[in-house]
Amino acid sequence: MTRSVRIGVAVLLVVLAVLPFVGITIPGLFDGALNAPGTLNLLGMCFVFGALAVTYDIVFGYVGLLSFGHALYFATGVYVTAIALARWHWSLPAALALTVVVSLVLPLVLGAICLRMRDIPFAMVTLAFAQAGSILVMQNPFGLTGGEEGLALGGDVLPSFLVGVVNTRNVYWVAFALIVVVYVVAWRAVNSPPGRVWQAIRENERRVGVLGLNPYLYKLGAFVLSAFLASICGVVYLLLQGGANPQVTTADFTLALLVMVVLGGVGTLWGAVLGGLAYEYLDFRLVALSNAPAVQSLPALLRVPLSEPLFLLGVLFIVLVLFVPGGLGGALRRRLPLRA
Amino acid sequence: MTTIALLLITGLGLGALYFLIAAGLSLIWGLMRVLNFAHGAFFTVAAYAGWSASRLLTSSPAELRWAVAVVVAIVVGGAFAALTEVLLIRPLYSRHVGQVLVTVGLALATISLVQGGFGSDPQPFAVPDWMTNTSSIAGAGIPNTRLLVIVFAAVVLAVLLFFLQRTRFGLIVRAGVENRDMVQALGIDVQRAFTLVFTIGGMAAGLSGILAATYYGTVDPVRGTSMLIFAFIVVIIGGLGSVTGSAVAAVVVGVLQQFLNFYAAAGVGDFSVVLLLAVVLLVRPGGFSGSST
Secondary structure, three states: OHHHHHHHHHHHHHHHHHHOOOOOOOOOOOEOOOOOHHHHHHHHHHHHHHHHHHHHHHHHOHHHHHOOOHHHHHHHHHHHHHHHHHHOOOHHHHHHHHHHHHHHHHHHHHHHHHHHOOOOHHHOOOOHHHHHHHHHHOOHHHHHHOOOOOOOOOOOOHHHHHHHHHHHHHHHHHHHHHHHHHHHHHHHOOHHHHHHHHHHHHHHHHHHHHOOOOHHHHHHHHHHHHHHHHHHHHHHHHHHHHHEEHHHOOOHHHHHHHHHHHOOOOOOOHHHHHHHHHHHHHHHHHHHHHHHHHHHHHOHHHHHHOOOOOHHHHHHHHHHHOOOHHHHHHHHHHHOOOOO | HHHHHHHHHHHHHHHHHHHHHHHHHHHHHHHHHHOOOOOOHHHHHHHHHHHHHHOOOOOOOOOHHHHHHHHHHHHHHHHHHEEEHHHHHHOOOOHHHHHHHHHHHHHHHHHHHHHHOOOOOOOOOOOOHHHHOOEEEEEEEEEEHHHHHHHHHHHHHHHHHHHHOOOHHHHHHHHHHHHHHHHOOOOOOHHHHHHHHHHHHHHHHHHHHHHHHHHHHHEEOOOHHHHHHHHHHEEEHHHHOHHHHHHHHHHHHHHHHHHHHHHHOOHHHHHHHHHHHHHOOOOOOOHHHHOOO
């Protein structure tokens, strides 16, 4: 990384950290002022998805494992914490401790089974397990998950500094800390000696085996790390949303995650961040676009596709895969003096 | 006894729908190593095309409307699949992950488009009266749609097996599943076989879409996605690349799902299918028919 880029990143981080004190309005980009609760919540969401995309990029971009079950681990963070807080009335530290245990054990067990398959069969099996998780949440066992309606956190289950519109800035800072911590942990991991083995597995798994290393254990390690970090992202998502919704358990959610990472550029952490931020922002703004009077007055043939954010994102995704294989990150890297 | 007969035949009907999706997926995977997420989109688009055709013919007899809907669904499913293969899969032959990603994007875009155009609620699909009647088998009143779906799937299985075992293209497809590079080295145009397999898979998915509409009495924009996931499970349990394996696995999965959803609780059947998958993977990683992955 060149010096100018490093300074740029440092300035950006400082600006984002003090953003809740900045009252200016940027028309077109956000509806309210920068420190309005709505804007801070949207930015916090963008941070969560940026961090989540990074966790997915660890397995997909660095180890080359095409997992279709990442939503399951994100949802684990969301639902385990929500159930412990809202149904069992545990304190926040106790709920977090339980979430940490579950989100380490679950991917360890499921990863151990899924990794018996490779490539595409691996993808199918992870998808099947995620679907099982989704069915479980939808069925509302023992009235725990709230089924289709989701599970709202009441006002009294969280410490007061995390609740309410006035305290949105605190949650924003939590989300900001999340993306920084996840990025640093991921960066350390992929640049550590095991991280180099992960990339070697992506390039040629058999050769890694021949060199005397056990690819299965390295893959399992990456799988558990990525799933664990995804669960932590889920906890912060829960704080931002004030509740759990079954949307985050679905296969569509994992597919959205895949779109984020490919959008940003596979195999670069900052590309994944970019993809996650861009996806969440676009998803939000495209809904606003579809309700705009200019779109609503168009003939049906144009109005219907433009009113569907997923249609636009899906088409964008296909175009990117076909014509810009490196994603946004790859396109940017050709113009900026950055290394992978 | 009557309950068991009813559950057995309903489960077979569900298995038949899974098989029609899984057969195409399995062949496409075996030959091309493509995990086709767009298969659910073929299913959905074909079902809506058939449903629209049936709505245009309101003055015709119900049997004719239904038959036209079936034909339209098969044709649209096949055409959509062929276009997908030529326009989206073919440019990415050397990039397997890219191929999967493109089908993911296509599935997302298509299904949200269907939702935008026809609404996200299920729409009623008109079928001839005799289909909604029941036949008595072992004392149980079995809805005729169940039997119809089973008959269709059996015919498709027979046709597919005949095609694979007795025709020249079938020979190329079978050889390609075994060893694609060798077939290419022998100077055979495998690309044509790719398009052909995609088209056949799309036709079967389209048929499954319209039969599912008959089975449930509605067309639903999100049904394709959930059916696709169970079809994936069927494909793995049955052994990737094997049509017969898919048929056996589809029956097992469909029947198991029906029995447990009835006797245990709703959702337990769906859940246990995934557990079955885990057990099969631990005991026999190649599925029923495979030796190894």
